[in-house]
Amino acid sequence: MPEGDTVHLACKRLHRALAGSEVTASDFRVPQLANADLSGARVVEVVSRGKHQLLRFALADGEPLTLHTHFKMDGTWHLYRPGATRRGGPDFQVRVVLTTADWEAVGYRLPIVELVPTAQEHTVVGHLGPDLLGPDWDLDEALRRLGSAPERTIGEALLDQRNLAGIGTLYRAETLFLSGIHPRTPVAAVPDLRAVVERARRLLEANKDRxxxxxxxxxxxxxxxxxxxxxxxxxxxxxxxxxxxxxGPRGQERKVYWCPGCQPQKVADPSRSVTGEHGPSLRS
Incomplete structure (x- = not known):
């Protein structure tokens, strides 16, 4: 699944191509939006929220709308000049086409495609934690959310988009390796959780524009x-x-990679309390 930096870059490219332009034609190929038409709407902006894409539109009459999409495992947006040959996949995989005077934005294999009033975006992305690449980034809030389940493994907690938005299996594995932490370590036993989160953010920042x-x-x-x-x-x-x-949770298991030498798994020391002020006492 594309991670926060990939989605950030995709939205940046869509914004550069579409923002400020009028939609001359729209084609929604999902049942719930079969009759939707954005023709005449102006593209205000395209932004990412974690792994979600938000395309915001101003209408000549009516409240602003947001097209909410998500890539999941196989989705993607492609940009083409009008009349150019499409190369993103067979036509039956197209879910959305937005046409302006200069571009065609084509969404392939998008498992989530929905239109919501812009004022109601919280109904589709309000559950997400602070976005590692977003203007809403709040390190203290992310740490508070991660720490709310101290017994949970750090490997599971980092993937939970309700804690912080944008990390996937790549950045989970690489962040924990660089931090020397085994993925099954309980959150409460992570020596410096702040440093782990800051490292993850630096990794995403380093890749967000390429x-x-x-x-x-x-x-x-x-x-x-x-x-x-x-x-x-x-x-x-x-x-x-x-x-x-x-x-991970049943039905949501995800692969994780680690080095047993650099990230040894630690176990609770039975000779010491596991409910002390500083959390479980661990030994290699």
């Missing part, structure tokens, strides 16, 4: 990640074989 993602600083093929999708390969730091595991 299509190629790298957490190592190396954009060469096969050199862009420390542990992500490198199961059974040697750790770039210590040589230990990278491991992978799928865990």
């Amino acid at each position: 299509p190629d993602q790298s957490t190592t600083g190396d954009l060469r093929r096969g050199r862009t990640a420390w542990v992500f999708e490198r199961a059974r390969q040697p750790c770039r730091r210590c040589g230990t074989r990278i491991r992978e595991e799928a865990f």
Whole structure:
């Protein structure tokens, strides 16, 4: 699933192409919007909210509307000049077409496509935590949300978009590796949760304006990640074989990658209290 930086870049490109333009034709190919028509509307802006896309429109008569979409695993937006050959997939995979004088914005395989009054955007994205790349970013609020379930694993907590919006499996794996933290570590046992979150934000910031993602600083093929999708390969730091595991709530298990040498799993010390002021006492 595309992560926050990828969605941020996609929305930036859509905004650059469409903002300020009038929609000359629209085509919604989802049942619930079969009769919707945005012709004559002006594109105000296109912004990301975590992994969500919000295309905002001003109407000549009527309240402003927002087109809310989400990529999930396979969705994408493509931009074409009018009359250009489309290359985003077969025509039956098109869910939305927005046409202006200069561009056609075509949404392929979008599993979420809905129109809501702009004033009611909270009904579709209000559940999200602070956006790591957004103007609403609030580190203290993100830490408060993460800390509200201290027994939860940090690997699960970082993926929960209700805590902070934008992190996916790539940035979870890479952030925890660079922080030396095993993904099954309880949130309460993370030595410096603030530093973990700040590191995740720096990684997304570093990649938000380019299509190629790298957490190592190396954009060469096969050199862009420390542990992500490198199961059974040697750790770039210590040589230990990278491991992978799928865990999470039933039906929502996601793969995570880690180095047993650089991120040893710690267990509670049974000789000490696990309910003290500073949380569980851990040992390697």
